[in-house]
Structures are given as C-alpha cells and as structure tokens.
Amino acid sequence: MIRKNLLLSAIVLSLLSVPAAAQVKERWFKGNTHTHTLNSDGDSTPDAAVTWYRERGYNFVFITDHEYITDVAPLNALFAQADQFLVISGQEVTDSYNGKPYHSNGLGITKAIMPAKLSGAVETLQKNIDEIVAAGGVAQINHPNFGWALTAEHLIKLRGYSLLEIHNGHFLVNNQGSIDSPSAESLWDAVLSSGKAVYAIADDDSHSFKRIGDPTASTPGHGWIYVRAKELTRNAILEGLRTGNFYASTGVELTDVELGPKQVSVSIRALTNSRYRTQFIGKNGKMLTETGANPAVYQITGNEGYVRARIVESNGKMAWTQAVFVPSR
Numbered sequence: 001m002i003r004k005n006l007l008l009s010a011i012v013l014s015l016l017s018v019p020a021a022a023q024v025k026e027r028w029f030k031g032n033t034h035t036h037t038l039n040s041d042g043d044s045t046p047d048a049a050v051t052w053y054r055e056r057g058y059n060f061v062f063i064t065d066h067e068y069i070t071d072v073a074p075l076n077a078l079f080a081q082a083d084q085f086l087v088i089s090g091q092e093v094t095d096s097y098n099g100k101p102y103h104s105n106g107l108g109i110t111k112a113i114m115p116a117k118l119s120g121a122v123e124t125l126q127k128n129i130d131e132i133v134a135a136g137g138v139a140q141i142n143h144p145n146f147g148w149a150l151t152a153e154h155l156i157k158l159r160g161y162s163l164l165e166i167h168n169g170h171f172l173v174n175n176q177g178s179i180d181s182p183s184a185e186s187l188w189d190a191v192l193s194s195g196k197a198v199y200a201i202a203d204d205d206s207h208s209f210k211r212i213g214d215p216t217a218s219t220p221g222h223g224w225i226y227v228r229a230k231e232l233t234r235n236a237i238l239e240g241l242r243t244g245n246f247y248a249s250t251g252v253e254l255t256d257v258e259l260g261p262k263q264v265s266v267s268i269r270a271l272t273n274s275r276y277r278t279q280f281i282g283k284n285g286k287m288l289t290e291t292g293a294n295p296a297v298y299q300i301t302g303n304e305g306y307v308r309a310r311i312v313e314s315n316g317k318m319a320w321t322q323a324v325f326v327p328s329r
Ligand SMILES: [Zn+2]
Pocket: 092, 103, 142, 143
C-alpha cells in the first residue's frame, strides 16, 4: 500500500511538474551593467537613474558607483511591484597605476571593495578582479581604451574576469581605438584568440540623467545587453552573465541567437527602413563571411578557432553575439 501510494504520488508529481517545467521558457531581459548616481559622481539620485531605465523598456540595471554599494532593497521595493524590473547592486572598483585608469565592475557584490593600488597594471587589476570574484561577484573590465590604459597583452594575462566592455557609452573612452591602438572590439578578438572565454558587454557608464542630449555628458541609452533567462531574478541575470547567455547591442534587436557546435545563426528584429548585414568573425578578428540574409546562418567548418556574429544596421546601430569556440581538428 505504501509502495502504491508512493508510486501514485510519483505519477501525480510528474504530471504536475512536466507542464510547469514546459511553461517556463527563456526570455530576453534588457539591462545596463554600468550606472553611476549621486552616491559617487553621477548627477541624479538612484531613484531617478533607475526610473530612467525602467520607463524606457529596460528590465534590469546594475548600480555601479565608485567605491560605494548603493542599497538596492528600497529601490526594488519601490519599482518591482509596478512591473517587471530589477535593480542589482554592484561597484566600479576605481584603480590606477602610473597615471592610467584601471577600472573594473564588481557585478552583484554587496560590500565595497577598496582598490588594490599595487605596482603594475596587471597586478593592480588582477587583485581587484580576485576580490570581486571572492565576494561572489561577476568581474567586468571597463573601457580598456580609456586613458589608453590596457593592451591586448594585459587582457590576455589577466584571469578570472568574465566580461569586457567593447562598447562603453561614455564619450571619452576611445572605443574605436587609434592608428596604433586596437579598438575595444579588436582587443576582445585578441583575448578570444588566446583561447580565453570572455564575453562582450555594451553598456552606458551613465552619469548624467539631467543632461540628456548633451554630447559632452555621459548620458544613458547608448549600449545595453539582452540576457536570455527563464526568470528576472538576481541569480538568473548573474548566471546569464557568467555563462555568456546574452548579446550586446547599441540598437539592433535579435529575436534568436544560436551558438552551436555546427552553426552560428542570428534572427534579427528588422525595422522597416533599415537594412542589416551580419558579419561572421573568427580567430584574430578574421572576417569569415557576411550576409544580408535574415536569419543569418554560418556553417562551422572546423578551422575558425572561434565564431562570433556582428550585426551592422544601415544607420550604424550594432549588435554583437558572444563567440563559440571551435575545437581544432
Ligand atoms: Zn570607469
């Protein structure tokens, strides 16, 4: 009898759990991983900064003040009930060495980390990254070309970071590089080419919510990510960041991204008056092919090292998928 009951309850449980599991589908959640407020050098309160994002269709925002953890509990109490929106704590660990800035974001950390102030760019940044990871955070290296601080060699030597800003919305960070310094995106290719799985971030580094439209202010709305997750929770978003289950964008929306062992494909939410080309990029930033098709599909041959997609819209908006590594044959 006991056995029969157990069997029966097992059947009931499986009947209950199958439809429940099937119902929970992954969705895309839009968010910004780099935001400043009055708690450091931003011009607005945390409420005002968060409100800006919430009212413009974002689903989450990390507050990353310099050397200060903004308490997100009251913000979540204020905003979460109204609709689906989540604020996650973090910090920009603001270090320097030899007059150059070495900044990293501790995403999800709940206690402020003091900058290491060591000798050497790699030593300094490595200590900060280690502290972020030890505190349970996801480490993001910020604006590598700000102050022309970071080189490919630095980024290849550094360990334990998950994320690299390839598009920071601040107007002084030199995303595009120079004649003798690679763009932030090319730095990412150098890191990927070394075999390191690091994920690309586009974000705002927003400071000025009161000077919208001013090109000499670091305003919001320039770059973001879409994380693919089953639910909008702190853990699900942090897990998406840790595992690269997201893409970066400055305005191109994707409805699907497949980074498989056999093919990479993207489906674009195309706007009527725009045209799109999808560029598939391999080791050392090599352009493998480009296409105007939607969905855009690339069949992996086995010699690419890695494959990633960059989608360029005819007015300059972009999206970047993460890379899938191709095991050498
Ligand atoms: Zn910074």
